[in-house]
Amino acid sequence: MAATAPATQRAELDVYRFDPEKESAPRYQSYQLDLAPHTPVLTALLRIRTELDPTLTLRYSCRSAICGSCAMVINSKSRLACQTPVGPELARHGKIVIDPMRNQPVLRDLVVEMSPFWGRYRKLEPHLIPDPEHPMPEGVATSMTPVQLERFKETPRCIACGACYSACPMVEADPAFPGPMALAKLYRFVVDPRDGATKRRLTSVQPGGLWLCLRCHLCTEACPKDVRPSERIMDLKEMALAAQGGTENGSRHALGFKENIRERGVLNEFKLVRQTYGLGEMLAQVPYGLKVYRKKPETLRSPKPIEGRDEVEKIYEALDDTEGA
Ligand code: FES
Known part of the structure; x- marks a missing residue:
């Protein structure tokens, strides 16, 4: 038939x-x-x-x-x-x-015209930079954790189509933002045990780079190869925090946010501004702070601890255990 x-x-x-x-x-x-x-x-x-x-x-x-x-x-x-x-x-x-x-x-x-896409990518030095003082011992294949290895294996699937770059609102908003594909590729070199520039990479990508990601996950939704760039960006943020702590506004904001809520179970907005910015930037915010105070004075007061704050503390303790595991 x-x-x-x-x-x-x-x-x-x-x-x-x-x-x-x-x-x-x-x-x-x-x-x-x-x-x-x-x-x-x-x-x-x-x-x-x-x-x-x-x-x-x-x-x-x-x-x-x-x-x-x-x-x-x-x-x-x-x-x-x-x-x-x-x-x-x-x-x-x-x-x-x-x-x-x-x-x-x-x-x-x-x-x-894709040269802006490639230009942001090239700035992150997307190639292995061996550390001449600590060459990989011969015969050592990898020193990655199994989880890192699994994630590492996802990044070479990228075909650099630019769909994530096209979907990213931060690429449009800030020309300094490297874009999801470039950051996913950066992850690939940061976790590569043969690369000797991890510290430099994590330091240089932070101001105006890594922490600009909004975590909207539109890049992950757009990626035709399931590279999941937004998840790799979150991994990079965690690694930057673990290696360097709060070194600039973005990382200080992330750390401050976590500790801030732990104290009372609710965000103390005024304190978060202090936790994020240095003194100079704080002073520059004074006129804006006064405006906020006139309209919504409670924003600048320390909120009362919420009822059931001990439940919030239990969540934090569970997270501490997971991170320490
Ligand atoms: S034509 Fe090659 S990815 Fe569509």
Whole structure:
């Protein structure tokens, strides 16, 4: 019996179009195609180019989620076009809206300039820096813990597609933030026993870098290879705290927050400002503090310990035990 072709459905694809050299503003162009549900968005775009509009510009290569070239924003999510079937998108949104990756300038249509992405990555020295004074003894394969080794094995899966960079709100907000992919790769070198620059890496990435991560986990959601960059960033924060304690605003804020709540079971906001900033920065905040005081004086008073604070203490003690284990 002859195999039957999968049923197709009429699909609408609204595709971002922009040629910055010829046009003053971007626009969306709508295309209609008959598509089977399993058809990848990339295949649909290539059909548009072959059958309807040869001027559509996009980047792709392997068509197999290996090269990382086809990352774009599909119905508001950063992902690989070759790995995204049209069926679920049409079922959920009624049509498919396709934009170029965010946080990178558009060269044309769906193609973006990726040099800012690579520039932030290169700044973190993404290569082994051996310590000449402590070379790895021959025959020693690894001195990582099993947990570190498992996490280490996730990072080489990264195909540098840029989907995490596109999804990250902090990349947009602060040009100093290295971005999720760069930080996940940094983790890979920090835990590598052959690398001799761990201290320098953890020190240099902290101010205006590591601690800017908002823990929104959008990078982990976007990653097509399950590298889970936000979790690697949290690992780096823990390692930075363990190695260096509170050395700048971000790490002092994290440590202060933890101890602050332990005291009364509730956040003492005024104290947290003192725990985070040095005297100079505290003084610079005085005008703002006065404004807050006039509007909400209770913010600057020490809150009373909450009822059941001993339950909070039990949680802290359990955490202390876990960390000491
Ligand atoms: S075309 Fe290579 S990852 Fe999509």
